[in-house]
Amino acid sequence: MTVYGYARVSSKGQERDGNGLEVQERQLKEAGCSEIVSEAFTGTKMERPKLSALIERLQPGDTFMVAKLDRIARTSLGGCELVRDLMERGVTVRVLNMGTIEDTPMGRMMLTVMFAMAEFDRDMIVQRLAEGMEVARANNPDFKVGRKPVSVDEHQFRDLTKKVESGQITNQQAWEELGIGKTTWYKLRKAA
Incomplete structure (x- = not known):
C-alpha cells in the first residue's frame, strides 16, 4: 500500500x-x-x-x-x-x-x-483572456500577443557563432553571454 x-x-x-x-x-x-x-x-x-x-x-x-x-x-x-x-x-x-x-x-x-x-x-479564464486581447487590439492597433522580438548585437552574435563553430565555446555559453534563451539562440542561428 x-x-x-x-x-x-x-x-x-x-x-x-x-x-x-x-x-x-x-x-x-x-x-x-x-x-x-x-x-x-x-x-x-x-x-x-x-x-x-x-x-x-x-x-x-x-x-x-x-x-x-x-x-x-x-x-x-x-x-x-x-x-x-x-x-x-x-x-x-x-x-x-x-x-x-x-x-x-x-x-x-x-x-x-x-x-x-x-x-x-478554465473556460471562463480563456474567455476573459480572449476578451481582454480583443479590447487591447481595439485600443491599440500595434498590440501584439507574445514576447517582444529580441534584438542582439550583430557583431557579438557573429563573433560568438564563430567561437561555437570552432569549438572554443558551447552553444549554451554563447546564448548566456548574449543574454538570450536557447530557443532564441537557435532561431537566430537558423536565420543567419
Missing part, C-alpha cells in the same frame, strides 16, 4: 519558476505521500507522460493523492473517467482540499460536479 502524490502545473514556465509545484509537493509530502510525481502539462490533455506512467504503476490498495481536483484534469469527462477507473481498480483517490472520493452515488455525483466546475473555471 503506497501513497503516491501527483503535482501539476500547466506550463514549463510555471515549472521553471516554481509557481505552484513547490507548494503542491510540500502539501503532498506533509499529507503522507511516499512518492511524488510532478510535471508541467496542460490539464486539458489526459495523455500526460508522467501521469500515465504513474497510473500504470498503481496497484489495488494504493492511494493516488493530489492537492486540488483540477490538478488531475481540467475537463469533466477526462477527470471523471480517470478517477472512476482508479476506484474500479481498487485505488483510493484523495484530494487534499476535498477529502477521499467515495465510490458511492453521492461521491460520484460530487466528483462530476467538481470536475464540471474546474472545466467551467
Whole structure:
C-alpha cells in the first residue's frame, strides 16, 4: 500500500519558476505521500507522460493523492473517467482540499460536479483572456500577443557563432553571454 502524490502545473514556465509545484509537493509530502510525481502539462490533455506512467504503476490498495481536483484534469469527462477507473481498480483517490472520493452515488455525483466546475473555471479564464486581447487590439492597433522580438548585437552574435563553430565555446555559453534563451539562440542561428 503506497501513497503516491501527483503535482501539476500547466506550463514549463510555471515549472521553471516554481509557481505552484513547490507548494503542491510540500502539501503532498506533509499529507503522507511516499512518492511524488510532478510535471508541467496542460490539464486539458489526459495523455500526460508522467501521469500515465504513474497510473500504470498503481496497484489495488494504493492511494493516488493530489492537492486540488483540477490538478488531475481540467475537463469533466477526462477527470471523471480517470478517477472512476482508479476506484474500479481498487485505488483510493484523495484530494487534499476535498477529502477521499467515495465510490458511492453521492461521491460520484460530487466528483462530476467538481470536475464540471474546474472545466467551467478554465473556460471562463480563456474567455476573459480572449476578451481582454480583443479590447487591447481595439485600443491599440500595434498590440501584439507574445514576447517582444529580441534584438542582439550583430557583431557579438557573429563573433560568438564563430567561437561555437570552432569549438572554443558551447552553444549554451554563447546564448548566456548574449543574454538570450536557447530557443532564441537557435532561431537566430537558423536565420543567419
